Amino acid sequence: MRRVDVPTRDGHSIVLTRIGPARGAVVVVTHGTFSSASSCQRLGRFLAAQGFGVWLFDWRGHGLNQSVSHDYDLETVAEHDVDSALQEILRQEQGRSMVFIGHSGGGIAAAIWAARQPERAQAHLAGLVLLAAQTTHAAATFSARIAIHGYRAWIDRRQWLIASSMVGPESESARLMRQWCHWNLRRSFVGKDGMDYPSSLAQVRIPVLALAGSADRVIAPWRGCEALARAFAGPDVEFLLCGKAAGFAEDYSHSRLLMSGNAQSDVFPRIAQWIRLRSALDQ
Template identity: 35%
Template sequence: MGAQRTSPAQAARPSSVPTPVETLWVRAADGVRLAVHRVRSTGPAVVLFHGVFCNRTVWLGTRGTGFAWFLAEAGFDVWVPELRGRGQSDVPRVWTIADWIEIDLPAIATAVERERPEGTWRWVGHSAGGVVVAAGLGRWSTLRARVRTAVLLGTPSPRRIGLARRLAAATFAAVARVAPRERVPGRWVQLGPEAESSALVRHWMGWNVARRWVGPDGYDYLASLQNVRCPVLGVAGAADRLLAPPSSVADLLRFFGGPTESWIVGRAYGYTRDYGHADLVVAREARQELWPRLRAWLATG
């Protein structure tokens, strides 16, 4: 799986940030080409994984104010992959969340390892990106050996799901079945800027209805989390009542085999307001009151 680099002069970069963004083109095992963006530094490597309906902009932003830049300013070597179907990566006819875990994740890890063969990495995932991080660590022993810590932002357990969320998941899956051209437009659900694969939506919502994370080969990702021994931080927004409620985020942590920590971001916990699902990664207030805590945790974890 080779990687080709776009020179800094060719890569997009926010005018307010002097460090350029490099783009590496990574070929996955099935031939799909993935875009992996990097804000280069010699500091600790951090890989940021987006969720469904999203792309690199959830981390890089559009004006140099995203979480990726916040980490880069402190010297972290920041990697922002775009999974298949997202952003500048290839768009297959269909793809599922299992493709992200089983095919894309190993290819991305190989690219990072080629550039940063020494040391360990930090992984951060938002929403379904956290599912990719968690399931990938549970699945692949080679990745567990390299990842020092993991942060899951708004990533829920499939087990702790109330009736309202299960009904919402079933409805969402039904909508995906009738979506035009096998795509669910992001504007339909207001979860991100991109259209998502109907197959992925059906797959993920099926997991929620069944209360399991199971691959197409029957592999139990949820049970495999017991293999993960690195420290894992779970962060939930106090106002996130449907997608990743605090109780569900905390419940996911109990499946891991190593030390875990749980944060709730809301007024009752010293924050200026109760955060929603997307607020963890895009809210203006997060830069002042949440991101510094995350950065410190990544630096010391």
């Protein structure tokens, strides 16, 4: 295992950890909200054992990183943390292309980065794997809409949301969660500067694999996950709904899609095979 500390353009530092063989196809994995790279360890170790060179990284204020004194949103994570991580990984790997895997908010941040850096995304990403990542469909039902409105009001004047058994082991920026609520309530994935992310992603032609859990009805309903994936315009976009009806071992929830024992034998091999094929095509 190798640790690399990387400065960001706005004065923070993020920690990258590399596992796996030195010359394996490069895979980058990051976490979602209220979480850290430790949530990706099971997937990272699985991919490393399959021969991939795996980089895990924590967003600012999470996991191995120092705490931060001010809040941030997913655009901050994309434009600074993801951008700095990918630049350093490219340097460490001597320019080799990589596959990026993002769970939940990590997948959203990766999509934002690709939308804002389409040429770099096409030059350096052999593929993008989105695990339970969506921005538009969490408020699709009346009850869900009322719940998200209530949550949005509850966090309105807060700066930080503390960790708990209900949401996850790490504290999170309230501004980030307000942004997620805003996107879903409006069913509009638009940046603070007015960038229409789906329209911008239509210019990004990279392979995309999106997975959603059939039991994930609150945070990442499958229709939102599929919509984010289909925003990419390339010919190689695949969506999988992971549940018993499709032959999976269970109806996966938001967290179990990434962290369960069943996922290791049921979901991870499909991801590894997809990466192996795209990495070979990119050679």
